[in-house]
Amino acid sequence: MSSGPGGEAGFPASAVAAAGPHVARRRPRAVGERTLHALAPYLLLAPAALVIVAVLGYPLYLVGRLSFEQFGLAELITKKGTWIGLDNYSRLFHERQFWTVLLRTIVFTVVNVGLTMILGTFVAILLTKLGRFMRLLLSTGLVLVWAMPVVVAVNIFRWMVDYEFGVLNWTLTKLHLGDFINKDWFANPTTGFVVITALIVWGAIPFVAITIYAGLSQVPAELLEAAEIDGARRWRAFKDITFPLLLPIFVILTSLSIIWDFQVFNQIWLIRGSEPEESYWLMSVYSFFEAFKLGEYGYGAAIAVVMVAVMFLATFVYLRQMIRMGETR
């Protein structure tokens, strides 16, 4: 893990072997075989590289180019956009709506990622405190929730918060938390987003909790015991031993959650019956609406580019760590 770039153990070793007398003895056969061996990994990678370029590389380039083009429905037919430079962007940055949606998306992401991480960590710690049976029960429940397809989950939540016959309004009223009879949660975007956040956090907790739990069970018990003998308080032991060991996992999970929550589309789109009001728009919905409802593909692409840029800025630490990982392996 700690070896720097170029410090791979296998490579120098095989170079030494190749220079040795052992190989020289078998030279006639070895040359052809070695060429093949050197080419083999590239041949094996070729199909995957080709597919990735076609379905990821080119679209990424295209979304960038489209964002500098006037590309509407007419251009979809003629198949050629007109280069307009930064016009899409300057139009976007002068749009009040853009800043509203961007701010809303950022707040939405912070709230959802925060809740997911806090509750996920809580459930992970809870799992370590349980006996065998309860742990199995809880983790089975978590896996069941994890497995729910988004479209299914959205429909369940729509049904639970139904204003007339939903189980939520009935329960809240029975618990004397107020009069929730016939309360329409989506009449106002704040309560609407409460439902959407509940839906997303509910769906995201299992992955986070199970991953952190796996990390927690890797923390060597001897270390914690040694700390206890040394008289360290439980909080100190957590701060100085458990947390540093778990930090990489937290960075990965937080970054992935940011990526997922910043681009949320399906939940918003579906819970509002494929016609979300403007007060419910997040960046991805905004981009989608401009492109596919108004036929402004170039403008929609500019919004998508801004979305990706903001996301990459937010997950910079993770990206750096990932690149380092790729280099050392």
Add this chain to the structure above:
Amino acid sequence: MSRRTLGRIGWNALALLVFLVMIFPVYWMISTAFKEGRNILADTPQFVPHPATLSNFGDAIHREYFWDVVKNSLIIVTAVVLISLVVAFLAALALAKFRFYGRGAFIVLILGVQMVPLNALIIPLYIQLSRAGLVNQLSGVIITYLTFVLPFTVWTLRGFMLGIPRELEEAAMVDGSSRMGAFLRILLPLIAPGMVATSIFAFIQAWNEYLIAYVFLNDPEKQTITVWLADFTTQRGTDWGPLMAAATLTALPVVVFFLLVHRKIAFGLTAGAVRG
């Protein structure tokens, strides 16, 4: 009672509460699916379906296009899984078993592309497909699904392959087998469980996808099961019983598969992260 026992009871009670809150939406879907219409639209919710009925499932299955969308989803998912499994297997082999120039860069690429949001790619993908005349074709959706299934499959399979000790292959080669022979007799049987797990996970991802299918497939008889399910609400309002039955049917294959493989997948992902 000692403090310790009290503490344990407290944790267990808390765990039970968390379990109930988490599982309730799933339970509510299933129980609604088995209720009679008058008990679904009741002022006081009925918590256990009584009398239980299967008629909601009948309604769901007999709703227009059900068998069409099931067939389409199966075609798309099977094609995506097969293509990505073959292509990813070769790539994972190169990444796990060879040392070569550019390997690190390719690994970064595989990890990096998994971060690109699909929502940002939907516009260029749509334009690409419309240029190629593949809009409203299952084949267009199949190609597009490789966008998110393939990188993940490569990464996971690589993790499984790294888990196989090199000594096993070498032992076979000392025995005089060629590299290919060693590979076929030793590696393939060992990697098989990992391949099954990976393909099931790819199946789940493709089965659950909504946005691409929604945008790229226009005709109702060409759509996938998720789009069909999302489209359940009619002009007259939502028919919750059949909708929950349909949702249960949509989730069923995913849940069954997921319970089978989630441990393996967690292993495949972390195996790649820890070793190397």
